[in-house]
Amino acid sequence: MKFYVNTSIEVLERTPAVLSHLLAGLSPEWTAPNEGPDTWSPYDIIGHLIHGEKTDWIPRMDIILSDSTDKTFVPFDRFAQFKDSQGQSLEDLLAEFSALRKENLDYLRSKNLGDQQLTMKGMHPELGEVSLSELLASWVVHDLNHISQINRVMAHQYKNEVGVWQAYMGILNS
Amino acid sequence: MKFYVNTSIEVLERTPAVLSHLLAGLSPEWTAPNEGPDTWSPYDIIGHLIHGEKTDWIPRMDIILSDSTDKTFVPFDRFAQFKDSQGQSLEDLLAEFSALRKENLDYLRSKNLGDQQLTMKGMHPELGEVSLSELLASWVVHDLNHISQINRVMAHQYKNEVGVWQAYMGILNS
Numbered sequence A, B: 001m002k003f004y005v006n007t008s009i010e011v012l013e014r015t016p017a018v019l020s021h022l023l024a025g026l027s028p029e030w031t032a033p034n035e036g037p038d039t040w041s042p043y044d045i046i047g048h049l050i051h052g053e054k055t056d057w058i059p060r061m062d063i064i065l066s067d068s069t070d071k072t073f074v075p076f077d078r079f080a081q082f083k084d085s086q087g088q089s090l091e092d093l094l095a096e097f098s099a100l101r102k103e104n105l106d107y108l109r110s111k112n113l114g115d116q117q118l119t120m121k122g123m124h125p126e127l128g129e130v131s132l133s134e135l136l137a138s139w140v141v142h143d144l145n146h147i148s149q150i151n152r153v154m155a156h157q158y159k160n161e162v163g164v165w166q167a168y169m170g171i172l173n174s
Helices: A005-012 A015-023 A042-055 A057-065 A090-110 A132-156 A163-168 B005-012 B015-023 B042-055 B057-065 B090-110 B132-156 B163-168
Strands: A121-124 A128-131 B121-124 B128-131
Touching: A005 A090, A005 A132, A015 A042, A015 A090, A015 A132, A015 B015, A042 A057, A042 A090, A042 A132, A057 A090, A057 A121, A057 A132, A121 A132, A128 A132, A128 B163, A132 B132, A132 B163, A163 B128, A163 B132, B005 B090, B005 B132, B015 B042, B015 B090, B015 B132, B042 B057, B042 B090, B042 B132, B057 B090, B057 B121, B057 B132, B121 B132, B128 B132
Parallel strands: none
Antiparallel strands: A121 A128, B121 B128
16 A cells, blocks of 8 residues: 555544544543553553654654754654643643644644655754655554554453453463 | 452443544555464454354353253354355445344343352363353453454554564554
8 A cells, every 4th residue: 555645544543432432431441451561551542642642743854854963853752641631630631642743733734735745854962864755655654553552452451351251362472 | 359240340341442543444555454374464363353253152151051962063154254245345345244243242241140150160161160250351351352463464564664673563564
């Protein structure tokens, strides 16, 4: 499947509703635990997605599209959510993510990106040279990755409750 | 996390809306392809979930709760969807799944299951003896497993579009 901005937006614009329908109002027993030391809970993951909206995808697009001679991205803070989410409910975070995503997609649409812009390059601090279309495709896959992860973390909480069915559940053995 | 009927229903009742918000109206480029030979597309997976509502979870609960001396489950047909879904749109399937799930959860709630019933046993044709609570916990994990899988299958379509970011995307390397 080839990258297109419009087919990417189809997925990106659905993510806030998917996450809200999955998580809003759910018992904290499902949303607060993680999968063990140094892993993230569904609550942590929503905070991570918020930080991405603020500092990752669109700010990096702007760096690529800028006239600057140095197009090196600012390193992403993978642990920002542990401070930023403090004192907020999961529902607060879902609402914030939803508002930021809408704003970012409105901005993306306003750019009317063409092929010339999509091949422009930026410098990832660890991965090296990347194109704008790769950045935007990664935004989509990053959403899908974390929706999948949230489902896996929730499934993990019932690992011992399914008994011998564990053998059939790929999600419990990955 | 210990199994409870009510906390299980919290997840089970959300699944139809999660899947509809993820998939309804999405381009077939996202929903029709699979991950390669002998794998399933998002479209196939919704058909599989429908077949589960009809023949798996609730019918097996009824076998466990019955007075029969033989509580062996009918084997589940993992390929039924390839015939049953024919001629139906993804949106048709999502609507059918949603209606069946609602009906099944109404029925589950009407049973008011207590501890005595939750420890009753049935005979899985391959796995052997299983309890009702294990069956119901597996219903929950099965949902989460397939939501996660759908996101993985969708991500796979952009595997070549993310460039060097592939290294950071666990979902593309599982």
